[in-house]
Amino acid sequence: MITRRAAIAGAAITGGLAALLRGKKAGAQEKPGGPEDKLPYIPVITPNGKALPWTMKDGVKEFRLVAEPVKHEVAAGMTINAWGYNGSTPGPTIEAVEGDRVRFFVKNKLPERTSVHWHGLFLPNGMDGVAGLNQPHIEPGETYVYEFTLRQNGVFMYHPHSDEMVQMAMGMMGFFVVHPKTPETPRVDRHFLILLHEWFVAPGTATPNAAIMTDFNLFTFNSRAWPGTAPLVVKTGERVRVSLGNLSMDSHPIHLHGYRFWHAATDGGTIPRSARVPMTTINVPTGSTQTVEWVADVPGDWAFHCHKSHHTMNAMSHDVPNMMGVKQKGTEEKVRAVLPGYMAMGENGMGGMMDMGRPKNTLPMMTGKGPFGDVEMGGMFTVLKVRDGLTSYDDPGWYKHPEGTVARKVKDG
Amino acid sequence: MGMMRGVLALSALLLAPLATGCASTSAAPAFREVGREVEGRTGKKLSWITGSDEDEQVRKAVRELLSRELSVDGAVQVALLNNRHLQAMYEELGVAQADLVQAGLLKNPVLSGGAHWPLDKGGGSTFELNLVQDFLSLFTLGARKRIARTQLEGAKLRVGNAVLQVAYETKVAFYGVQAAQQMLAMRKVIVEAAAAGVELAQKQHKAETINDLTLANEQSLFAQIQLDVRRAEADLAAARERLNRAMGAWGPDTGWRASPKLPEVAAEEPSFERLESFAVEHRLDLGAARKDVEVVSYGLALAKNVRWIGGLDAGLTIHRETEGVRLIGPSVSLQIPLFDQGQAVIARLEAQLREAKAREYAMAVEIRSEVRELRARLGAARGIVEAYQRSIVPLRERIVALSQQQYDAMLLGVFQLLSAKQAEISAYRELIESVRDYWTLRAELEWRAGGALPDAPKNNEEHHHDHP
Structure with a gap:
């Protein structure tokens, strides 16, 4: 912990520029920053994301957000022309403490006007960020300042409220975490934040299409798609929270393997312990955050994903002919007479077919390698890695199963 | 004696043009000239089917050309040897050549005569023999031959032009055949692709992944695409016939095979x-x-x-008087251009010019x-x-x-x-x-x-x- 605190202080001094220069290590997240040596909370973790640095000025925590276009890597092999904040989508996670006076300078470097809405926060009406309703639009090149006092705790979000359909479809969103003044007990060791989003990026292109309403082809955790999603690394026995935010067009039932978790909070506040419900899948409605909590006491590599199976696929088409069970033998040769590269597909399902070729800047529909072969997933999928005796939260690699604990092939049973 | 010399001279005058007028009626030289002109432009030879031994050689050459894979040059050569419209056209040369000979001939002299017997007693009989030649045709002989020669030149040019037109039509027909051949091949590949598609649709239907409506749509599209092959086949048949007509081919000669691809x-x-x-x-x-x-x-x-000359006839008259005295002497008759001075003919020709x-x-x-x-x-x-x-x-x-x-x-x-x-x-x-x-x-x-x-x-x- 000491090491991490020191790193936090360092980051706070050099600010965002250093964060940019340092680059991103796969799966790691940037450390949050502040001028205090000791933070009164355990910082949250935004897998594949980063935290927004701040400075103290006359007792006010000052943050700087720049709304701007960003080149964003969704996973190796696919980079999109997104919009975000401070060079990333989602934007950096804002962290503060209940009671803080916060001030946000929002500079607009987008080609169109924007605004920032602080989703779920109690604040003066003129700070709520609905352009036209609560404030003027922030025109390109302009900087606006928002200032208010944090009067609640929980996991909230920020996003534009000016041409919001386009700007959110392009990736503009971020988390806003307010820690309680008095730390909760029992203490939460690892608190992960995952922003759920869906996009349409036509195969072979790089710019999201904001006009799509239902037929998305890219589903992301913190704007990353499997196998580009960072694992959630936890030491055996740690108390884990995952807060899931949803600013997409669908609800996402997020499921954890191997455990049950408790529904602990929403962006409306903490759920009293007596009212918490055990579940294995938490449905995250659009426009909310949902927080679940459990003790990770069973080591292993546990899948963590949206349970809508199309949401764990990468780019796919929804109007291909249904070839299931179609015996193509004989006809395949006839097609090959005119199209020498043709190969019959889909007759027996789609598994094991994804490495034949695809348009540039397009992820395979289902992909990823595990220790036992093809994982055949995509999109909203990652792995909770629970390990004994960890000394670092870097990716520990694949789980080593104790002898006799893996399903195995047997002779005809 | 002087008179006798005059008669001889006149006879010579009458006979001379007859001799020169016996120029050949054969149009072969004119045809050879046309052939040289056309060959200079197209590189192809001509042949006039006239029933000679040469005809069989031409026939062989045509067969030989048609038995090989036909090129555009081969097709044009066949057409120039074998197109029957051209054979008809060549006869224009025969006509013009004959006209030229005709222009070199004088009008034939006219021999006329008469006898007179007395109706009263004591009188003797007389007789008269006249040989009269139209002399105007003699004076205009050179000019008329020049006109006929020019007309023959014109005929040669027209015939050459007709040959070049057939060469052009043959080329167009030949390219039409090549294109139609390739078009048919393409249509067949398209139908092949469509056939594979409809077969897949049938298999989908069997596997119950498409319904009757979707299958019917696929089948209907395929049925229509198939017709394109029929149309392309008809197009090819028409293109071949066009070339057959240009080449004058019929019967076994129509079995030729054209080189497959357009250049x-x-x-x-x-x-x-x-x-x-x-x-x-x-x-x-x-x-x-x-x-x-x-x-x-x-x-x-x-x-x-x-x-101003109108008509000029000159002649020789032999006359026997009743007394038995024989007389011989020239005769002349001359039209006096009193009314027709050729003004209408000249005006007409000026208009035509x-x-x-x-x-x-x-x-x-x-x-x-x-x-x-x-x-x-x-x-x-x-x-x-x-x-x-x-x-x-x-x-x-x-x-x-x-x-x-x-x-x-x-x-x-x-x-x-x-x-x-x-x-x-x-x-x-x-x-x-x-x-x-x-x-x-x-x-x-x-x-x-x-x-x-x-x-x-x-x-x-x-x-x-x-x-x-």
Whole structure:
């Protein structure tokens, strides 16, 4: 912990520029920053994301957000022309403490006007960020300042409220975490934040299409798609929270393997312990955050994903002919007479077919390698890695199963 | 004695033109000239089927050409040897040659005579014998021969022109056959692709992944696409017959096989800089129109020369008097141009001369316009071919490759992939059409420029004279 605190202080001094220069290590997240040596909370973790640095000025925590276009890597092999904040989508996670006076300078470097809405926060009406309703639009090149006092705790979000359909479809969103003044007990060791989003990026292109309403082809955790999603690394026995935010067009039932978790909070506040419900899948409605909590006491590599199976696929088409069970033998040769590269597909399902070729800047529909072969997933999928005796939260690699604990092939049973 | 010498001289005068008038009625030399002219332009030989031993050799040559894979040159050579319209046309030379001989013949002398017997007693009988020759035809003999010779020149030019036209029509027909062959092959590939598609649809239906309606739609589309092969087959049959007609082929001669592919578009066009002047110089039909002008002007000159002469007959009379005295002496009869001084004939010929000149001028203007039009259309046709070769076909090929890529990633169905292939083949088909159009226009330009295009690019600028 000491090491991490020191790193936090360092980051706070050099600010965002250093964060940019340092680059991103796969799966790691940037450390949050502040001028205090000791933070009164355990910082949250935004897998594949980063935290927004701040400075103290006359007792006010000052943050700087720049709304701007960003080149964003969704996973190796696919980079999109997104919009975000401070060079990333989602934007950096804002962290503060209940009671803080916060001030946000929002500079607009987008080609169109924007605004920032602080989703779920109690604040003066003129700070709520609905352009036209609560404030003027922030025109390109302009900087606006928002200032208010944090009067609640929980996991909230920020996003534009000016041409919001386009700007959110392009990736503009971020988390806003307010820690309680008095730390909760029992203490939460690892608190992960995952922003759920869906996009349409036509195969072979790089710019999201904001006009799509239902037929998305890219589903992301913190704007990353499997196998580009960072694992959630936890030491055996740690108390884990995952807060899931949803600013997409669908609800996402997020499921954890191997455990049950408790529904602990929403962006409306903490759920009293007596009212918490055990579940294995938490449905995250659009426009909310949902927080679940459990003790990770069973080591292993546990899948963590949206349970809508199309949401764990990468780019796919929804109007291909249904070839299931179609015996193509004989006809395949006839097609090959005119199209020498043709190969019959889909007759027996789609598994094991994804490495034949695809348009540039397009992820395979289902992909990823595990220790036992093809994982055949995509999109909203990652792995909770629970390990004994960890000394670092870097990716520990694949789980080593104790002898006799893996399903195995047997002779005809 | 003096009188006897005069008679002999007159006899010689009468006989001389008869001897020279016995020029050959054979049009063979005229035909050889036409053949040389045409061969100079097309590189092809001509033959006049006249029932000679040579005919069998020509027949063999035609069979030999038709038994090999036929090229455009081969087809043109067959047509020039075997097209029966041309054989009919060659007889114009025979007609003109005969006219020339005719023009060299004098009118035959007229022998007339009479006898007189007395009705009263004591009288004696007399008789008279007259040999009369029309002398005007003798004076105009040279002029009439010049006219007939010019007419023969005109006939040669017209025949040459007809040969060049057949050569052009044969080329167009031949390119039509090649294009139709390739078109049919393309249509077959498209149907092959569509057949694979409908077969897949049937298998889908069997596997219960598409319903009756979808299957019926696929089957209906396929049934229609299949007809394109029938149409292409009919097009090929029509194209072959067009070439058969041009080559005068029938019976076993129609079994020829044309080289399968249209030639590549020429790397560069011949010089078009002086093309208009070149065409005006080389067009044989324009040459024939010039000959028409000459014929009328020679006719006019003749009419003017004889306008005061009218008619002149000279003769020799032998007369026996009743007393038995025989007399011999010349006779002359002369028309007195009192009323008809040839003014109407001359006016008529003057009008015809103006008409012939105007026609020649008009034809030259049209020839210039024709070659300009064809040059422009040929340039456009070449541009279209190049567009297909450089962008449309490569793009279609790229679309198929990219569709294949998307198919491989399961982003596209097999039917979309097949229709991308069909579109690619359609682009090939359009390319073939554009190459055919190019060669058709080039053949037409050749023909309109006089049967051959100028060879090397020259630096001369197009000259415009007062006369087109």
